[in-house]
Amino acid sequence: MFAKLVYNAGSSAANVLSDVVAILTGTTNVANLSAACNQAVSSITATVAAGWSVHDASAGSNAQAIRAPNADSGYKYVVVDTNTAGAIFTKVWESWDNSAHTGTNLAYNSDATAYSQRLDLTNGGTLYIFASARFLMLASSVAAGWGSPTNGGPSGCFERTRACVWDTPAFGFPVSLFINFGYAIAADTGAYAPRKYTSSMATQTGSTASHSLSVAPSTLSGFCTSVSNQKVPDTSGAMWIPFTPISIADFTYMPQWYGEITSSCDIWAIPSSLASNLDVIAKGGVNYMCLQGSTTTKMIVVRAS
Numbered sequence: 001m002f003a004k005l006v007y008n009a010g011s012s013a014a015n016v017l018s019d020v021v022a023i024l025t026g027t028t029n030v031a032n033l034s035a036a037c038n039q040a041v042s043s044i045t046a047t048v049a050a051g052w053s054v055h056d057a058s059a060g061s062n063a064q065a066i067r068a069p070n071a072d073s074g075y076k077y078v079v080v081d082t083n084t085a086g087a088i089f090t091k092v093w094e095s096w097d098n099s100a101h102t103g104t105n106l107a108y109n110s111d112a113t114a115y116s117q118r119l120d121l122t123n124g125g126t127l128y129i130f131a132s133a134r135f136l137m138l139a140s141s142v143a144a145g146w147g148s149p150t151n152g153g154p155s156g157c158f159e160r161t162r163a164c165v166w167d168t169p170a171f172g173f174p175v176s177l178f179i180n181f182g183y184a185i186a187a188d189t190g191a192y193a194p195r196k197y198t199s200s201m202a203t204q205t206g207s208t209a210s211h212s213l214s215v216a217p218s219t220l221s222g223f224c225t226s227v228s229n230q231k232v233p234d235t236s237g238a239m240w241i242p243f244t245p246i247s248i249a250d251f252t253y254m255p256q257w258y259g260e261i262t263s264s265c266d267i268w269a270i271p272s273s274l275a276s277n278l279d280v281i282a283k284g285g286v287n288y289m290c291l292q293g294s295t296t297t298k299m300i301v302v303r304a305s
Contacts, residue, residue, distance in 0.1 A: 005042050006126050010122070014062055017064065046305075048305060052136060059098075062083035079093065081111075086118060091110045105195045106194065107178035109190075115183060116148060119140065126141045128140075128154070132265070135159055148180055152294060155182075158179050158264075160261050162259055163259045171197075175259070177211065185294040197254075199253060199255060211249060213246050224269065225272070230242075241274050246261050247260040267300055269301075289301065289303075
């Protein structure tokens with residue numbers, strides 16, 4: 001699912017929250033959104049279903065918990081929160097109790113304003129929203145800038161695949177991650193699990209449960225820096241922008257990838273300096289949108305339908 005939510009100047013935090021949650025939980029008609037939505041220039045495309053459902057509509061002041069099933073077993077939990085001035089959060093939790101309205105194991109930085117998405121209720125703005133049952137991602141555009149206040153990139157909750165022999169549903173470690181792609185492109189990290197297992201059989205939470213995003217033979221940051229302005233020829237000699245898969249790693253604590261997010265979330269890396277923010281690239285009959293991270297030349301691409 002891809003939505004462009006243009007919200008009006010003077011919108012309330014409650015209405016923007018309501019609209020974002022409605023879109024993530026299956027609304028496909030902008031006419032069903034609140035007065036915050038500028039319906040004439042907003043749109044929702046749901047070739048792939050958004051895939052999330054409301055789990056706790058009372059998760060806090062201007063906050064709702066939503067969840068989506070994992071590919072194999074269990075759920076991912078996100079609290080969408082507009083209660084802090086100037087920010088919309090996608091707080092990633094390992095679990096959420098909808099009776100006590102509390103969560104267990106918050107993914108680090110998912111509650112940090114620096115890595116949230118900007119919200120300008122005074123002047124209005126635009127939220128680009130991408131989702132399936134495997135992930136959700138927000139990217140904001142307001143007068144103050146693009147994406148997150150720090151490193152200027154999109155962010156959200158993403159499900160990785162399971163690559164390690166220990167990583168079974170029964171063993172119980174979450175496959176959800178909070179990722180800010182601006183941070184990931186800028187600094188070789190930016191991805192955090194609510195809870196993480198290591199090769200020494202230790203458990204990590206909080207800031208230690210970090211991952212780098214790996215794009216062979218480098219990190220996402222290294223790939224976007226060193227692989228620049230390079231296309232790939234086809235048999236006719238036409239040149240194409242290559243899409244490269246993104247894996248989840250922390251080779252200090254696990255001598256193999258934890259998994260990847262490309263097959264689950266349809267998100268890819270591309271070389272720098274080949275596209276501009278919000279460009280659309282058609283690949284295999286599917287439209288993908290380029291989203292800027294960290295600098296104006298560095299992008300990821302995500303399915304925009």
